[in-house]
Amino acid sequence: MLGAGQPESAISAEVAGTGGAGEMSMPENPTVLLTGLDDARSVRLSTLGNLFIAESGRHRILKVTKEGERMDSLGRLGRGDYQFDNPVAIDPSNELKVYVADRNNRRVQVFDRRMQYLSTIHLPRRTGTEISYRPSLLTVDRVGRVFFFDEERHLVYRYDSSGRYDLSFELFSREERIMPVSMDIYDEELWVADRRGELLHRFSSGGSYLGFVYAPEPVISVRKIQEQTWILGESRVQQIDNAGRILQGTTLPESTVAGGWHSFDIDSEYAFLLDGSRLLRLELEEPESDMEPESGMESQSGMGAESGMRTQSGMRTQSGIEAQSGMEPDEEEQGSRHQFDDQEP
Secondary structure, X not given: OOOOOOOHHHOEOOOOOOOOOOOOOOOOOOEEEEEOOOOEEEEEEOOOOOEEXXXXXXXXXXXXXXXXXXXXXXXXXXXXXXXXXXXXXXXXXXOOOEEEEEOOOOEEEEEOOOOOEEEEEOOOOEOOEOOOOOEEEEEEOOOOOEEEEEOOXXXXXXXXXXXXXXXXXXXXXOOOEOOEEEEEEEOOEEEEEEOOOOEEEEEEOOOOEEEEEEOOOOEEEEEEEOOEEEEEEOOEEEEEOOOOOEEEEEEOOOOOOOOOEEEEXXXXXXXXEEEOOOEEEEEOOOOOOOOOOEOOOOOEEOOOHHHHOOOOOOOOOEEOOOXXXXXXXXXXXXXXXXXXXOOOO
């Protein structure tokens, strides 16, 4: 499936030598893994150690090694299976299923580890009518539940590991609607980066608002690596604790495109950075053992009765068990059992 209608020459791999990266310092020689990408929007590392990239400009997805060696590619412009129109987010989880947010086709496509098409996620029907959506963000938790953000309805949808619709909820803090730029899930907590400032919001996996953390700088992307919280900011990639204090970080190299860095991922040794045209690898420096965490602003908790019960008291959370507003109970029951199928929305 290499190429999928795209010439091999559309991507080049370049080795540029690695160099040390000091604490909060500029890496001398980040390794350039890929160049020649066209509006690449999302990079994710699978649990098997392979990198998956959503390349919007060529309407395809790529699978490469951590050395930048191309393993597979899939897609071209279109509305059929194996085709995309502006894929903007990808999550390969453990590679048993690879999820792609196919934004302009208003769907999430699902593939297996061999890049074979499995299914398309559909929303529950209302009064027999298929509901369309426009996914822009996507993340999968450790048990295979899928969370994706619909930018038109401003809803997060959750599906279980078998492809059944669970629930949906709006992203509201205690004071206002959140405008998300990135989200990631770990251990029943959904972390959401807000485009309007240096805030990371925390939600339960069911949609209850738990509080927020002040980040050291505006956040472009957030990753939860087990208990660790990593952020891609405007000038640095860094690990922070739950109070927003900096534990570890490296200054970003200059991006070669006007939009700057779009996405990143982390393993135990490296940060992988993606802008519209390049994929880079930065070596992570171990924090000094005697270094005190850099002071940050305290996190705010929403665990009190007022906000902790907000979902149950009408925090716009829609469950696959309880009837949604404007839906008959039997219709909601049908929607909650909705399965993936092979039909396009």
